[in-house]
Amino acid sequence: xxRLKEGHINSQSLFRILVILVVSNIFLGTPGAMVEEGxxxxxxxxxxxxxxxxxxxxxxxxxxxxxxxxxxxEIAETLWGRPGAVFxxxxxxxxxxxxxxxxxxxxxxxxxxxxLPRTPISVVTFFFVAAMLLGAYKGLEVIxxxxxxxxxxxxxxxxxxxxxxxxxxxxxNLFPLLGTGLGELAYHAPxxxxxxxxxxxxxxxxxxxxxxxxxxxxxWKAFGVSLTVFIVVEIFYISIFRVATSEKLYVPLFQMAxxxxxxxxxxxxxxxxxxxxxxxxxxxxxxxxxxxATALSRGFRIPIYQPLLFPLGLxxxxxxxxxxxxxxxxxxxxxxxxxxxxxxxxxxxxxxLATSFIRKKGGGRxxxxxxx
Amino acid sequence: xxxxxxVSLIKIITLLTVTLLISGCWDRRELEDQAFVQVMGxxxxxxxxxxxxxxxxxxxKAGLGQTAGGGGGGEGSVAxxxxxxxxxxAPTIPSAVTLASGYVNRDLNLMHTKAxxxxxxxxxxxxxxLLGILTRHRELRGNVFMCVSEGEAYKLLEQNKPDxxxxxxxxxxxxxxxxxxxxxxxxxxxxxxxxxxxxxxIEGTMLYIAVNxxxxxxxxxxxxxxxxxxxxKLGVKSGEIPRTGGNAxxxxxxxxxxxxxxxxxxxxxxxxxxxxxNGQLRRAVITVEDPRVKGRYTxxxxxxxxxxxxxxxxxxxxxxxxxxxxxxxxxxALQSAINYATDxxxxxxxxxxIEKDLEEGALSVIKKLQQSGSDAVGYGDxxxxxxxxxxxxxxxxxxxxxxxxxxxxxxxxxxxRTGMLGKQPNVWEPR
Numbered sequence: 001x002x003r004l005k006e007g008h009i010n011s012q013s014l015f016r017i018l019v020i021l022v023v024s025n026i027f028l029g030t031p032g033a034m035v036e037e038g039x040x041x042x043x044x045x046x047x048x049x050x051x052x053x054x055x056x057x058x059x060x061x062x063x064x065x066x067x068x069x070x071x072x073x074e075i076a077e078t079l080w081g082r083p084g085a086v087f088x089x090x091x092x093x094x095x096x097x098x099x100x101x102x103x104x105x106x107x108x109x110x111x112x113x114x115x116l117p118r119t120p121i122s123v124v125t126f127f128f129v130a131a132m133l134l135g136a137y138k139g140l141e142v143i144x145x146x147x148x149x150x151x152x153x154x155x156x157x158x159x160x161x162x163x164x165x166x167x168x169x170x171x172x173n174l175f176p177l178l179g180t181g182l183g184e185l186a187y188h189a190p191x192x193x194x195x196x197x198x199x200x201x202x203x204x205x206x207x208x209x210x211x212x213x214x215x216x217x218x219x220w221k222a223f224g225v226s227l228t229v230f231i232v233v234e235i236f237y238i239s240i241f242r243v244a245t246s247e248k249l250y251v252p253l254f255q256m257a258x259x260x261x262x263x264x265x266x267x268x269x270x271x272x273x274x275x276x277x278x279x280x281x282x283x284x285x286x287x288x289x290x291x292x293a294t295a296l297s298r299g300f301r302i303p304i305y306q307p308l309l310f311p312l313g314l315x316x317x318x319x320x321x322x323x324x325x326x327x328x329x330x331x332x333x334x335x336x337x338x339x340x341x342x343x344x345x346x347x348x349x350x351x352x353l354a355t356s357f358i359r360k361k362g363g364g365r366x367x368x369x370x371x372x
Numbered sequence: 373x374x375x376x377x378x379v380s381l382i383k384i385i386t387l388l389t390v391t392l393l394i395s396g397c398w399d400r401r402e403l404e405d406q407a408f409v410q411v412m413g414x415x416x417x418x419x420x421x422x423x424x425x426x427x428x429x430x431x432x433k434a435g436l437g438q439t440a441g442g443g444g445g446g447e448g449s450v451a452x453x454x455x456x457x458x459x460x461x462a463p464t465i466p467s468a469v470t471l472a473s474g475y476v477n478r479d480l481n482l483m484h485t486k487a488x489x490x491x492x493x494x495x496x497x498x499x500x501x502l503l504g505i506l507t508r509h510r511e512l513r514g515n516v517f518m519c520v521s522e523g524e525a526y527k528l529l530e531q532n533k534p535d536x537x538x539x540x541x542x543x544x545x546x547x548x549x550x551x552x553x554x555x556x557x558x559x560x561x562x563x564x565x566x567x568x569x570x571x572x573x574i575e576g577t578m579l580y581i582a583v584n585x586x587x588x589x590x591x592x593x594x595x596x597x598x599x600x601x602x603x604x605k606l607g608v609k610s611g612e613i614p615r616t617g618g619n620a621x622x623x624x625x626x627x628x629x630x631x632x633x634x635x636x637x638x639x640x641x642x643x644x645x646x647x648x649x650n651g652q653l654r655r656a657v658i659t660v661e662d663p664r665v666k667g668r669y670t671x672x673x674x675x676x677x678x679x680x681x682x683x684x685x686x687x688x689x690x691x692x693x694x695x696x697x698x699x700x701x702x703x704x705a706l707q708s709a710i711n712y713a714t715d716x717x718x719x720x721x722x723x724x725x726i727e728k729d730l731e732e733g734a735l736s737v738i739k740k741l742q743q744s745g746s747d748a749v750g751y752g753d754x755x756x757x758x759x760x761x762x763x764x765x766x767x768x769x770x771x772x773x774x775x776x777x778x779x780x781x782x783x784x785x786x787x788x789r790t791g792m793l794g795k796q797p798n799v800w801e802p803r
Contacts, residue, residue: 039762114510119398168563172573172753181761243762244570245507259514259563264545267515 011214013144014202016151017287018222021198023154023229024284027253027277028106029330030195030230030338031237035247037188041179042246043234048189050227053196056346057223060203061216063353069212072203072348073298079355088352089299091344092204095197096292097312099341100285101319102333104128107281109326110251115274125320128285133313135286136293137306140208143286150279157276158229158253162236164266165256173239194338195230197345198284199223201291204298250330253277289313403431407478410455410540413525414502415491417461422494422502424468425459425526427540428476429484434539449533449619451540459526465505482511486544488518488562489581491525495627495634503632507566514563517548520627520634522582522611531583532621547579547623555644555656556624569632572770573752577646580625580637582611587620604659604669605733606640630746630771638737645737648697648730649749649781651680658701662708663725670712670722671705677786684755686768691777693751699730702789706796713790727783734781747774 009017031042038045067075072092077085108124116124135143179185202219209215237252240259249255254277257270290305293312297305323329413425433454458476462468469480488506490499506512521528537543551559557579569576586595595614600607608614609625626638626646638646647653653676662668677698685692706712712722741748752770759765 041762116399117510123398170753172750172757175753175757176759176761176765177757178760179762181763240567242567242571245567255514259561261515261561268513 007139007141008208008210009140009144009205010210011218013147014205014209014215015218015222015225016147017144018199018202018219019225019229020147020151020154020280020283021201021287022196022222022226023158024103024280025195025198025338026158026230026233027251027280028103028110029250029334031234031252032247032249033334033338034192034234035238035243037180037192038185039179039243039247040174040176040238041185042238043174043231044179045185045188045192046195046227046231046234048185049192049195050223050230052190052193052342053199053227053346054223056193056342056349057196057199057219059346059353060200060349061219063349063356064203064206064215066353066356069207071206071298072200072352073295074207075352075356076348079352079359086299088348089295091348092200092295093292093299095341095344096288096295097316099198099337100132100288100292100312100316101322102329102337103281103288104132104285104316105320105323105329106326106333107278107285108320109329110254111278113326114251114254121321125317128282129313129317131282132285132289132316133309135283136290136309136313140205140290143283143290146283150283153276154280155229157273158233161253161257161260161273162233164260164262164269165236165240167262168240168259169236171239173242174235190342191339194341194345196223196226197341198287200345200349201287203349204291204294250326285316289316401479401481405478406481407456407473407476408481408484410484411487411489411529411544412465412482412485413459413489413491413521413529414465414494415524415526416494416497421461421463422465422468423459423461423491423524423526424465424472425457425489425529426468426472426480427529428456428458428480429539429541430454430456449535450538451543452533454538455540457529465502465509482509483513484541485512485516486541487547488516489521489525489528490519490578492520492522492634493524495520495578495629498631498633500632503566503569506562512562514561514566516562517544517579518560518562518565519579519581519623522580528581528583528621532619534619550623551652552654555647555653556640557643558626558647558652565629568750569629571752572765573747573754573756574750575631575746575748576629577748578627578629579623580610580627581621581623582609583620584611584613584615584622585620587615587618589616592616600639600641604661604729606659607642609637609639626748628741628744628746628748630744635744635746636740638740641733642737642740645730645733646748648676648699649680649695649734649737651676653699657704658726658730660722660726660729662706662710663721664710664718665708668707669705670703670707672701672726672787673704674699674701674785677784682751682754684751684758686755686758686773691755691773693754693777693779695734695779695781697730697734697781697783699783700786700788701726703787703791709796709798711795712787713796714794719787723785723787727785730783730785731781734783735779738779738781742775742777742779745771745775747771751777751779 034042034045063075073085073089076088104125108121108128111124112121199219202215206215237246240256241249254270254273257273260269261267289312293305293308297308323332407428409426410429411427415423417423458472460468460471462471472480534543537546548559550556558577560578565576565578568574598608598614610622613622624640626643627634628636628638644656655673655675657671657673659669659671662670677700681696683694703713710718712718751774755770756765759768
């Protein structure tokens with residue numbers, strides 16, 4: 001067993017990390033994609049997707065409880081042997097790095113579209129990558145503490161925008177109630193459960209959490225809070241912009257912030273939002289890189305993950321330029337990552353749990369985590 | 373100790389580097405290098421071009437000089453003196469910005485644009501080609517005020533010379549505010565217009581703005597009384613207010629669109645009815661004829677007591693729309709000696725007269741909207757509540773159904789306060 005010097009966090013930090021990871025999806029194309037597929041029922045589609053993601057999380061937690069203190073790759077090794085562990089680590093690592101690549105391009109592009117139109121994209125991307133590398137190098141403790149600081153601002157910032165843009169709301173815009181219809185919603189829900197796949201990070205860092213008995217509670221709480229925030233934002237988004245407009249807008253919360261007008265003195269407040277948005281983006285990218293490096297180091301038995309950061313960071317930086325434009329980047333995100341990402345994310349835990357039942361393995365005692 | 377010094381040195385270098393970077397690099401834009409557009413006018417031009425008029429602030433002249441009173445609003449307007457008005461023909465707004473930069477000597481910046489004025493001929497032709505740029509452009513925001521001018525926009529912008537305000541930005545903010553304080557226009561923002569114009573359930577509206585050609589007339593005795601005034605109706609729109617002096621530009625009335633095309637203009641009274649019907653009447657002063665003494669009028673300040681209660685029955689043909697409105701008001705002016713303030717029987721009679729007046733006004737606006745085929749009230753949004761799915765709603769074809777719909781409006785009006793006086797002063801006829 002290799003000792004990875006990554007630091008430890010408690011379940012409270014885990015909760016905050018997971019919320020920020022999932023909620024960061026609100027800032028980009030997800031709310032618009034929900035409207036495209038669900039029309040006025042975009043928020044119901046989220047409920048359906050949430051139900052499927054909830055089932056995935058239930059399986060994941062069941063698996064983690066069956067193998068207390070073991071992370072995903074160790075569980076895979078126990079059940080499927082070395083090839084299984086390598087396969088799981090590669091799947092996990094590729095998914096994490098892929099998320100980092102697409103998110104990096106999307107965050108950089110939207111930064112250019114909204115506030116920095118004349119700055120070269122390579123410069124914006126460079127700063128994001130620098131933040132990613134620094135954060136991931138410092139490890140989970142630093143990421144956890146940053147999340148503790150950041151989460152109140154993220155949630156507070158989102159609800160402030162919703163509250164101040166509230167005078168544009170018309171609940172009539174949420175009708176016809178069933179949007180594209182129950183059949184369509186059910187058809188799109190499994191794919192769209194991919195919005196919540198970031199939750200599976202918990203399975204990778206389980207051995208870095210000091211109070212493992214609280215992991216299920218923290219995970220469910222994070223899922224519940226994220227889903228609630230997502231649904232509230234979606235309801236506001238549709239009832240402010242209506243279906244026809246909301247399916248076309250990029251960066252929905254930024255657009256909401258831009259229309260805020262509470263008399264002469266409260267307007268043009270989107271600048272505050274930019275800071276929240278940048279830090280959330282940077283933290284999400286940091287976690288994606290960290291997850292990718294950790295998964296690969298654990299899968300390939302590299303004692304520490306830090307040496308993998310620079311190559312993965314460089315890879316992320318380079319590959320983020322592969323999509324020729326913002327449309328392609330958003331499309332790759334919404335059509336692939338947020339459509340098929342659910343397959344490995346919920347499929348792997350299910351396969352592992354099924355194997356454990358078939359082979360009647362698991363149920364071991366938790367290994368007590370020790371501080372470095 | 374040496375390690376500590378090294379760490380401190382790294383921190384100091386990092387902080388200094390960050391300080392240098394904070395001022396920006398590529399996107400650094402100095403204030404003195406930019407020309408801030410306060411208002412933009414758009415007219416059609418030959419060969420599919422547009423004529424874009426910019427009112428650009430001259431900060432160095434802002435607040436200097438004295439406002440000249442009277443004289444039809446004019447030469448002494450500080451706002452006009454502290455801004456530059458220029459028009460340029462171009463295929464699109466961005467190309468107009470580029471061309472204007474060619475002689476304004478600064479980068480034109482649209483971030484502080486308060487209003488966009490569309491020329492009436494252009495608006496009647498359809499503004500679809502403009503809407504893409506207005507929503508896509510990062511410098512323009514959804515709370516830009518949208519107006520249609522009688523005639524060409526460039527002519528109106530030329531004649532707009534505010535008397536009281538030293539800046540056009542402040543002037544436009546003031547105009548915007550009058551939607552809630554006086555209900556003389558619909559107060560439409562770009563955000564409202566785009567979302568409504570794209571929707572099937574409601575159509576877009578804009579403020580109707582015009583130059584009053586009589587404003588330069590110095591003799592009030594020559595003013596003509598609009599016929600509607602005798603029926604206690606303010607049946608005038610921008611350009612028709614009987615008055616002398618002040619800024620020649622007026623902002624009273626509503627430009628009603630069907631999709632992207634201007635199709636009709638509502639007067640002040642009609643605008644109030646529209647605001648009342650769609651639940652946006654925050655405060656308005658209305659006048660009704662005294663129910664017991666002909667030729668005498670009663671003034672009231674009214675507001676919406678609760679949001680409108682709208683029911684749309686889509687199961688019958690024609691569709692039945694029933695709207696219940698609850699309004700309340702305070703007595704402001706009574707011209708007859710009838711005691712409407714403390715005599716409850718009289719008060720109920722006045723309330724009934726107001727209800728009838730408001731109902732007739734509302735039905736008349738709805739009829740006008742039905743004739744032009746524009747559901748500017750948004751009854752379609754209520755109809756969509758009766759349909760379960762989006763594809764079914766798209767197939768329903770509400771705009772056609774609205775044209776022939778049967779509409780019933782029921783107003784419930786209550787007098788809440790009677791002003792600073794109980795009974796009327798006992799000095800008039802008949803004692």
